[in-house]
Amino acid sequence: MSTFVASILVDAAAKVGAPIVKGLLEKYLGGAVGEVGGMIVDTIAGHAGVTADELPSLPADKIEAAVAVTEAQAPDLLIQWNVQQRQAHDLMRAEMDKGGATxxxxxxxxxxxxxxxxxxxxxxxxxxxxxxxxxxxxxxxxxxxxxxxxxxxxxxxxxxxxxxxxxxxxxxxxxxxxxx
Structure with missing residues (x-):
């Protein structure tokens, strides 16, 4: 993910008044996109009807509209991510706690x-x-x-x-x- 795309999305989130999306993008977009940041970018791109790489070519109003829709979904996205992490943790723990021999x-x-x-x-x-x-x-x-x-x-x-x-x-x- 280029810093150019990240800056476009952060600016759009600030303009639209999407503090959750803006905060997540600022925290989780860096040199390499983390899981949450990537999920947010993919959701924005999905609402815009393009891939994440095509986001810079869109007009600002279309990006802002996609960010606004994503802002409304952000709490649900975070809950889904949290549930996914919990399930992965439970699976790893179950692997070690099978009750069999070490x-x-x-x-x-x-x-x-x-x-x-x-x-x-x-x-x-x-x-x-x-x-x-x-x-x-x-x-x-x-x-x-x-x-x-x-x-x-x-x-x-x-x-x-x-x-x-x-x-x-x-x-x-x-x-x-x-x-x-």
Whole structure:
């Protein structure tokens, strides 16, 4: 979202006397449009009958009319956004509070942190320790226990299980014509 479009919409909201829309646009439109700001801009564009990118080409009176209609809907839009956020939060909490064993969900963050430590060890810690040891005058070096190919393979396998498992399962279900 360009700052030009944002300034047009903020000016139109000020002219029409739409303090809620003006406040939301000023707060949530920045370098990147946030969820609320994007929702407000999309609603204004929808009432104007154009896409958000086409808003600058509209006459000011049409933009102001769309902002005025959006101002009347702003409380409902905020309630919808709040409900959406609450549902997302409840879904995340339900994932962790299933009542099953901890390992059923804890393997994912454990692997993520473990891979982070492994990559940090491989890329940063061992080279820095070797540099420090060399600067101290020792001829010994720390040896990496795992080569880069193995670390890449383990990372790839975890990524495939974690990120691609459902995709593969859905693809096989469609290909076989039955649920797996």
């Amino acid at each position: 390992w059923t969900w804890a393997w994912r963050p454990a692997w993520m942190w473990g891979l982070l430590v492994a990559w940090a060890w491989y890329v940063f810690v061992v080279p820095m320790l070797n540099l420090f040891v060399a600067l101290m005058g020792a001829s010994a070096r720390l040896v990496l226990l795992v080569d880069i190919g193995t670390l890449l393979a383990v990372t790839g396998i975890f990524t495939a299980f974690y990120m691609g498992g459902h995709t593969i399962k859905d693809g096989l279900s469609k290909w076989l014509g039955r649920a797996l």
